[in-house]
Amino acid sequence: MDDSLSSLSPVELRLLIRGGDVRIKTTTGLASGFQQANVLLLPSALAKDFEAFCLRNAAPLPLLYVSKPGEVSCPPLAQHADIKTDVSQYCVYENGKMLKTVSSLSEYNLPLKDMVCFYLGCSFGFEGKLKDAGVPVRNVEQKRNVSMYRTSVPCAPAGVFHCPLVVTMRPVPAQMLDTVVEVTHQNPLAHGAPVHIGDPALLGIQDLSRPDYGDAVDQQPGDVPVFWACGVTSLEAVLSTKPSLAFSHSPGCMFLTDLPDSSSSSALDLSLDPSLTPLSFKLSQNPLLYSLASKRAVHKIRQLEKVIGADPGGRGISAIFVPDELLLSCLALSHSSSVLITTGFPTHYMHNPPDETDGPPGAVAMANMLLSLGKRVTMVTDRRGLQMNRDIIDEAVSSGVLSAPVPLVTYEDNGPDSALNFLCHHGDVSKPRYDHLVAIERTGRAADGNYYNMRAINIKHLVDPIDDLFVAAKDIPGIITTGIGDGGNELGMGKLKEKVKGYMPKGDMIACDVPADFAITCGVSNWGGYAVACGLYLLQICPSHQRYLKKGLGLNQDQTWTTALPSVDKEETFLSTLVRFGIRSGKTGNLAMEVDGLTFHPTHSEIISRLLQVTHEAA
Structure with a gap:
């Protein structure tokens, strides 16, 4: 990440992304204080099943917004946005296989008219709050994309959708675990509190140095591996379900919203009851x-x-x-x-x-x-x-x-x-x-x-x-x-x-x-x-x-x-x-x-x- 970008607002960053600014490869460390979003576009015939899949698996797939068929803007999340151009890199899938990555979806105007866009919360949305709390965010420190891993844990199926859970991993100093848990618990739309702390093998992850998505992030002495549910689970759902055509963000290249990272939906207010704050x-x-x-x-x-x-x-x-x-x-x-x-x-x-x-x-x-x-x-x-x-x-x-x-x-x-x-x-x-x-x-x-x-x-x-x-x-x-x-x-x-x-x-x-x-x-x-x-x-x-x-x-x-x-x-x-x-x-x-x-x-x-x-x- 170019340090000169760290102080820019989401609106300014979206304009740079739309213009193809080569400095923005991933969005980790950008738009501090604002929610970021995973993006998945599916044929409208699959929309109800995928929405049900998200609701059954709320930790990896927290719904921020579901568009109408053909809608490329998302007024509740960002003003003057265009999902065809406002992500720095997209993945294109056909029949469950990723064909290529592209910097714009403009060439797909016709099929997009019958597609629904799902905006899903992203853990990048809490990284700013972690830094404010004095927690070192190792992937940002090391100027790397966050590490993402496919686990052996199956998501709860819904309709045609099924896949394993994907998680992100951030090394955290052991003495700061309660701070990390509390900060991230307060942001349920960015995946909330961790879903696992400790040995990655308990999630079926054999080698932290070989992530399935993103970059390997080095642990420091005294660090503990901490895992959050990850919106890249939606990409695994595409690979498992094999829709005829689908688009997504490329892992680590998120959609930047105008929502403050403290946002929550009324459905999640109960999880913000102070007495329910987790301790580790x-x-x-x-x-x-x-x-x-x-x-x-x-x-x-x-x-x-x-x-x-x-x-x-x-x-x-x-x-x-x-x-x-x-x-x-x-x-x-x-x-x-x-x-x-x-x-x-x-x-x-x-x-x-x-x-x-x-x-x-x-x-x-x-x-x-x-x-x-x-x-x-x-x-x-x-x-x-x-x-x-x-x-x-x-x-x-x-x-x-x-x-x-x-x-x-x-x-x-x-x-x-x-x-x-x-x-x-x-x-x-x-x-x-x-x-x-x-x-x-x-x-x-x-x-x-x-x-x-x-x-x-x-x-x-x-x-x-x-x-x-x-x-x-x-x-x-x-x-x-x-x-x-x-x-x-x-x-x-x-x-x-x-x-x-x-x-x-x-x-x-x-x-x-x-x-x-x-x-x-x-x-x-x-x-x-x-x-x-x-x-x-x-x-x-x-x-x-x-x-x-x-x-x-x-x-x-x-x-x-x-x-x-x-x-x-x-x-x-x-x-x-x-x-x-x-x-x-x-x-x-x-x-x-x-x-x-x-x-x-x-x-x-x-x-x-x-x-x-x-x-x-x-x-």
Whole structure:
């Protein structure tokens, strides 16, 4: 870009483009403060289908204006414009193949009389605001066209139109991600907030140095690749649908409008509610993955975390609390597709069964919500309790506590590769069976290799080495782990072992040595399971998170998750089932309607009610 052009208005720039000014090759960095537009001209017979396609895929294809057949001006966007001449370079397509590029469409006057022009928002429209916010725009700095990539993510089809999503990538300093997300969220007509932050391979992009459109843009130390939906998706739609004749802008050569870059349509006003401004959170390093959630959803999940931090049993759990572990776990689970859950703490080694009532209710509550969200859920348990737990799952389904049966499996240590083969198809780390492991009130291995209850009694003889799965998961890209506990001796609490040793009774001996990526601490572990279910619900109704999760594509029509929340009635029913199977309260050993020595009414029922109150306030 010629620096002398950067201060010119859109009107002045359109006149230069119309006159064939050779200095204007792309429009990146031009017309700062104004919207730019992708342009696609299609035969009028295809116009309704393509408009529907845009509405179903609003992130890559935000509609600014749809012309009438043969209309070459666009009064709502720009005065005295002529779409035949006001783009610096056009692409000409016949039957889905790009034949050539031209600097004017004037020679196509006759076919243009029956064509409709679609003006679609462009991410160049927010680059000025990023610069104003102090964010380096690397493609502008390097005087290059922005990088654009074809992804493996399919757009939602409409009529005859279908194609993969195309994205732009801009490297962003990690510490400026929230600024970038907020600035671009405020411009929904320029594609809005990012649809992916992190590893490009998660979008099916194998090599950032080889963009499908535009130029490669160099990252600087500390940069994170950030991806926005891109209007070049419309070009992919042409290639896929193969209309007899079509025209478009050449990637990076946009139509410059007179609309300020803060413009929004009334249909998008809701997305500009300040409480829906997204915040970014790093979920994993390998692969690098960030997620987004609105300020409102984040606030509510933090309220849930505060509720489950209550400590009526006086264990001093607040001493090992780490903030936002619930939030991060819920975000990671929202991105998951296949979840493995384990529970079971055989603290009552003198009884048969030796298990306690804390753990299974929280595990089932999480499983029920995950199933309603379309996730695959499997549970892994000790061999000694396999049949009992199968019977309990069947009872939970028949009583309506659980919406569908959950496969129940066991794990045995048959050699050094047992955990790897269990977690991955054929032991191939590129093909994991699960992308998230959750342990809730699951006895965890201590530093000496034994397993201790809170009285520091070794119960290793009752425990299968499911800890090995969490250890192995650390070296498998794409598997995230969560541990939920209330004493520090539970699987996953190894992340907090120094705190457990320092603050929990007999911590030096009982502290679990096996960490999880996220360690959720709570007064009673079941409460953590209930809070995860509620947190997943809050993310499901968070438009900022759902847009990011779905890459701004399609519509959410399945709402079976609305009935999947835990409730006082469901949890009371399930606890009574456990008691019938001879499972006892953890602290007292009572065969009664209590967990960790606390009776279901009023203690547990009140916590459930408070969690639901926070959740329903958001809805």
